[in-house]
Amino acid sequence: GIQVEQSPPDLILQEGANSTLRCNFSDSVNNLQWFHQNPWGQLINLFYIPSGTKQNGRLSATTVATERYSLLYISSSQTTDSGVYFCAVSGAGSYQLTFGKGTKLSVIP
């Protein structure tokens, strides 16, 4: 199956700082999603981005499918951004969404 690697595994930021999270995958994908799991366990859809660039407020994401990686940018971080960020992918015609191990982000005041 497709392998997904996320980096860094842990990240501590001062409030207001910017950050970049990376997701590498081992094969071509037909779905790539970024999620934020908050401390209460809710898994929130951030982006559906199998290719290209999208922006939503302080967050943006870029997927370069030909080079098999995706980046999630968080600008002007807030304490509410804390939690675990997951990248998940699936291959052509597959229902199997494979998650990376996540990046645990802690934003401190």
Added chain:
Amino acid sequence: DTEVTQTPKHLVMGMTNKKSLKCEQHMGHRAMYWYKQKAKKPPELMFVYSYEKLSINESVPSRFSPECPNSSLLNLHLHALQPEDSALYLCASSHPTGVGLNQPQHFGDGTRLSIL
């Protein structure tokens, strides 16, 4: 994603109990999923239903029994669970896969299950 509703939010049960987890969506999705997430781990796929038929069973023990009574509902029946089954159980839904890009999956808030 609050468009997928899971009940109950929390469940504590003994190893001899029988209980069910419920999941409901009204987005017209015809694919529905159960995932299991242990603490500090990513979600892992358990079952997939496509057009109300079981499409994928990821070698899940028979003490977990899924059911899809209609296109909006997905149940997970639990019986004789073990303490190691304590986890967050997530339901998701999507449009079915087909030609072209796969559709995004939308997740419920989960049921936190504790086995005594």
